[in-house]
Amino acid sequence: MTSKQIHKNKSGISSKDLSTDIAVIGIACRFPDAPNYQQYWHNLINNINSIREIPSDRWDIKQYYSPERDAPNKSISKWAGLLDQIDLFDAPFFNITSTEANSTDPQQRLLMEETWHCIEDAGVTLADLQTHQTSVHVGVMALDYYQRMLAPNTEIDRYACLGNYEGILANRLSYFLGLTGESESIDAACASSLIALHNAKRNLLSGKSDYAIAAGVNVICHPWKYISFSRAHMLSPNGQCKTFDASADGYVPGEGIAVMLLTPLHKALQKNYHIYGIIKGSSVHHSGKTKSITAPKVPAQQSIIEEAIREARVPSESITYVEAHGTGTSLGDPIEVEALSQAFNTKKRQFCAIGSVKTNIGHLEAAAGIAGVIKVLMMMKHKKIVKTLNIKTVNPIIDFEHSPFHLAEQLTDWQLPKNISKRRAGVSSFGFGGMGAHIILEEYRQEKPRTAPKLSFPFLLSAKSVASLSALLKEWQAYIKTEQFQIQSLADICLTLSQTRESFPYRLGRIINNKADLEHVLNEALHHKITNQTVDSLKEMPQILRLQTIPQRSYTDFHRLCSTYSLLHQLELTCLENIAALPQGNKIIGKFQTSKEASFQRLRNFVALVILSKATMMSGVKVDCLMGDGIGELAAAVTSGLLNFRSAVKWLLGIQHTIHLKRPKVNFFNSALGKVIQPFTVTTSYIKTLKALKIEASEAESILQKSRILQHNQFSFKKYLNEWKKILDYYDISLSDYLDKPQRFSPQQQTLLQVALYDSYKNLNKKWDLSGKIALQDPAAEELSHLLFDGVLTKLDVAHLLLNTDTHSLDQIAIQIQKNQHLIDMNKPYFLLKQGNQLVTEIPDVKKWLTGIFNEAITTTSPQEKLPKGKFIDIGSNFAAKGTANIKNLFPSFLVSLWQDGASINWSLGYAETAYHKVALPNYPFARERYWIENTTQKTAEPSLKSTIVTGDGKK
Numbered sequence: 027m028t029s030k031q032i033h034k035n036k037s038g039i040s041s042k043d044l045s046t047d048i049a050v051i052g053i054a055c056r057f058p059d060a061p062n063y064q065q066y067w068h069n070l071i072n073n074i075n076s077i078r079e080i081p082s083d084r085w086d087i088k089q090y091y092s093p094e095r096d097a098p099n100k101s102i103s104k105w106a107g108l109l110d111q112i113d114l115f116d117a118p119f120f121n122i123t124s125t126e127a128n129s130t131d132p133q134q135r136l137l138m139e140e141t142w143h144c145i146e147d148a149g150v151t152l153a154d155l156q157t158h159q160t161s162v163h164v165g166v167m168a169l170d171y172y173q174r175m176l177a178p179n180t181e182i183d184r185y186a187c188l189g190n191y192e193g194i195l196a197n198r199l200s201y202f203l204g205l206t207g208e209s210e211s212i213d214a215a216c217a218s219s220l221i222a223l224h225n226a227k228r229n230l231l232s233g234k235s236d237y238a239i240a241a242g243v244n245v246i247c248h249p250w251k252y253i254s255f256s257r258a259h260m261l262s263p264n265g266q267c268k269t270f271d272a273s274a275d276g277y278v279p280g281e282g283i284a285v286m287l288l289t290p291l292h293k294a295l296q297k298n299y300h301i302y303g304i305i306k307g308s309s310v311h312h313s314g315k316t317k318s319i320t321a322p323k324v325p326a327q328q329s330i331i332e333e334a335i336r337e338a339r340v341p342s343e344s345i346t347y348v349e350a351h352g353t354g355t356s357l358g359d360p361i362e363v364e365a366l367s368q369a370f371n372t373k374k375r376q377f378c379a380i381g382s383v384k385t386n387i388g389h390l391e392a393a394a395g396i397a398g399v400i401k402v403l404m405m406m407k408h409k410k411i412v413k414t415l416n417i418k419t420v421n422p423i424i425d426f427e428h429s430p431f432h433l434a435e436q437l438t439d440w441q442l443p444k445n446i447s448k449r450r451a452g453v454s455s456f457g458f459g460g461m462g463a464h465i466i467l468e469e470y471r472q473e474k475p476r477t478a479p480k481l482s483f484p485f486l487l488s489a490k491s492v493a494s495l496s497a498l499l500k501e502w503q504a505y506i507k508t509e510q511f512q513i514q515s516l517a518d519i520c521l522t523l524s525q526t527r528e529s530f531p532y533r534l535g536r537i538i539n540n541k542a543d544l545e546h547v548l549n550e551a552l553h554h555k556i557t558n559q560t561v562d563s564l565k566e567m568p569q570i571l572r573l574q575t576i577p578q579r580s581y582t583d584f585h586r587l588c589s590t591y592s593l594l595h596q597l598e599l600t601c602l603e604n605i606a607a608l609p610q611g612n613k614i615i616g617k618f619q620t621s622k623e624a625s626f627q628r629l630r631n632f633v634a635l636v637i638l639s640k641a642t643m644m645s646g647v648k649v650d651c652l653m654g655d656g657i658g659e660l661a662a663a664v665t666s667g668l669l670n671f672r673s674a675v676k677w678l679l680g681i682q683h684t685i686h687l688k689r690p691k692v693n694f695f696n697s698a699l700g701k702v703i704q705p706f707t708v709t710t711s712y713i714k715t716l717k718a719l720k721i722e723a724s725e726a727e728s729i730l731q732k733s734r735i736l737q738h739n740q741f742s743f744k745k746y747l748n749e750w751k752k753i754l755d756y757y758d759i760s761l762s763d764y765l766d767k768p769q770r771f772s773p774q775q776q777t778l779l780q781v782a783l784y785d786s787y788k789n790l791n792k793k794w795d796l797s798g799k800i801a802l803q804d805p806a807a808e809e810l811s812h813l814l815f816d817g818v819l820t821k822l823d824v825a826h827l828l829l830n831t832d833t834h835s836l837d838q839i840a841i842q843i844q845k846n847q848h849l850i851d852m853n854k855p856y857f858l859l860k861q862g863n864q865l866v867t868e869i870p871d872v873k874k875w876l877t878g879i880f881n882e883a884i885t886t887t888s889p890q891e892k893l894p895k896g897k898f899i900d901i902g903s904n905f906a907a908k909g910t911a912n913i914k915n916l917f918p919s920f921l922v923s924l925w926q927d928g929a930s931i932n933w934s935l936g937y938a939e940t941a942y943h944k945v946a947l948p949n950y951p952f953a954r955e956r957y958w959i960e961n962t963t964q965k966t967a968e969p970s971l972k973s974t975i976v977t978g979d980g981k982k
Contacts, residue, residue, distance in 0.1 A: 048227045048305040049294035049470070052148025052287030054140040054949070055400055058107035058280055058387045062949070067404040069386065070412040071437055076107045076387045077265055077278055084108070090249045095259065101252035105265030107280030107388030112136065112245055114954035119490055120202055127957035130189035131171040133243045134198055136283040137164060139952055141199055141239060144285040148299060149526040149944025150237065152203065158236035161207035163226045164196040165218025165242035167392035173248040174959055199239070207235045213392070215457030216351070218242055219284070220395030224308040224463055226288050236293065241285040242393035251279070258320070262354065267389060269352035269382040270359050270433060272419040277353040280388025284396040298943045301470040303403045306450070307338030313460045320458045322358055327365030327456065331464045335369065338466035340450060342370040345378055345466070346442065347411060347451040348431065349398040352382030353389055360423040362454065367429040374430060377443065381414035381434035395455030395463065402451045406469040409440045409449070481590060481940065482915045483520030484922050484933060485538045485547060488530040489950065495532045497951035503548050505948050506541070514945050516541060521942040524933040535922040537915050568650035568896030570695070571642060573635045573658030574903040581619045581630045583913050587905070588637065590914040592938040593644060597637045604672055614679065628657050628880070629678050635661035636671065638901050641917065646932045647924055650848060651702060651894050653695035658902055660879050667691035668703065668866065677876060685876065687866040698875045699868065700892030706863045708844045713836045715858055717827055719806035721780045733783045734765055742793055746786035753821045754782070757829060778828045782821075785814055805857050812854045818846045899924065
């Protein structure tokens, strides 16, 4: 394909690049002295060296350190780049018990926390990751925590293997997040995390994944590696990685965790994700036979780099920075530079800077490559090349002068030659077992900040605890003082929060008009005590949506409200289209907004309440019953499904005088009767039909044979049988006797026992997602099974139904189904119940009821004892704002109040027409506590605090 044939979009990106480039849309990390990538960048530009002596809470260096390299069971190194507080973890957030957390490798814990932060950083919803194929690729090398667990006197529990096997590292992440794509832990030594990135990219390009999580993790908590690598002459005896320096004498281990979320570039652009950079190409090879398994080889490294450049489809001369593997060995560094020089294959000299972050944080081993990638992405963002530390005299074996490279010895601007349009970089990682990887990165230039639309937006913060929400508020108070906050639009901030962040029980929500409002909300919240807005008792209370007459006003005001909130706007259009479709519809529409006739005033009120009630339910608010006052009752009847919208309009305008009712889809309270009309009305006749069920002999025998086998060794099936046993014992019926000799039992008892076995079998299939089932031919038998399975009837109810003959018992069963019908799964047939519920019989005189609606005095004075029990959500009168200045905020503010009470709101429907970009915002502050395996051979220092919350800036 020629350059002329490649189509380019508005961003100047070719169609070929769109189909093969991978976008980095989310980043999270914890590195030595850096709890996040913002602090990591600060440390890099300020030349921070994060190497320090190993503290006593890892191991006693006096016991294991010796300046003599070959001293038995000693290490010549006592230094590392270390994370703070690797023993702390927010186990309740991830639904992990304290016992399991203690036995779980901190690498798994770090991975879970930082992956959550990465998802938040990207602005991707968890539901989006779950409904698409999302793969997980994690680089890991050492299992130090496992080494600690092998110490004498350490108790091994049921979680030890699950907590420490390498494979579980990635699998636990997929399990917790509910991801169904490929999930792999990769141990390729120091190349592990770059190979994870390569595999993630490969999965995305093949179409196997829509998103991919790539990560690397390394934790140091046992001296065994230090002792072995010291004897192998791999560790620096003076505690510094001196990459490219003449005194380079080995590496210093470091620890860290980094997670990246990737998606194809074209998908990132479609969904307006923030893009940190682009992966253009990558390559992975093994070096084959070398002088030793740990020895590098120029041709092997060269071929890896060449292939990555070819795949990136860029000239090597356009690559102006290389993040070297650069472990700091006297021979390894020259070999790497020689391989790079030959791979670049150009006569152009010293146009490309080269450096290594290992001089700052040590060699993070399994996380080393991804740490280098994040460094490069930060350099691209800030257009700076940072200094490589510890260089005094360049290794004389390296001939930089005649190579394409020059050392990054100072913090400089990342300038581009005139003929190069974009910053590109290569990142290398070479494992000591022979595996190597190289990745080509390219900067992505974000669009300039857009002018924010003049709308109000929901500002929502939530957490799983008061402590975490308080910490989150403090992080936001710090964030609003940053330059990043100043350049972001209010729409980007608020819609990223409301549409991509998960909602937790402790909530703070407000509608804001500008950034000054946001600052005021934060200051106000920090000075008030935070309580749990989602009271458990309210979750169980039925929620009644009560529609109240809106005080008379110009319809223009309501139209203005609809025009600023997408969902209301769409519902308004639908209502007006339905009115226009009526006989003389255009004439009605012409008078709709302005006519002062009473019928049109009622019509406007009715339409507004239908729009508001439907929008409330479509937004995700769980409504158990609808009711209304005055004209609001007519709107409630329409929203419930009892009345057709067009018929109700014709009734209001006097065009139609008879109305046919349908059974409501949602409970409806009729004020004239003081009664709730439900989707189903359950009669004794229906109960008698259920009682007369018949299970065919062949079906009964099949159930019996399966049960006889399963009862012996299938734990779940035995558990479900035991639940039935308690009920059967009450009636002095032996389940074990029935399995042995069923003919001894009466027909009624046999039917009950067959239902019990069938129910246990269905529950077994449901628990393990098994498709095998026995289909009962009799509709009554199958429907009774559904009622039992959905929880509408209890096991004791079914026993009473099938064994008792008195009418009172049948009446009680009918009452129970009537009461619990909200539990019915409408996706199941329920043929008999639906067949008997086609007409509404509860309202004897429909015309009288509808006529009475116009007399509001009748409907608003219903005795309180007749009202349905539950929590009332009033809508209508609260939309009568003084003046019109804040009319646009009324409905979003109403939804925010419901969200604070625990409702799940789908905000995307309200702002569907508002364009925004996902932006990186303060992450969730975990409330961490200490979890650590103790043993007698390696004592750990007790922390000064039982628990702590670590904020985004690293403060505790």
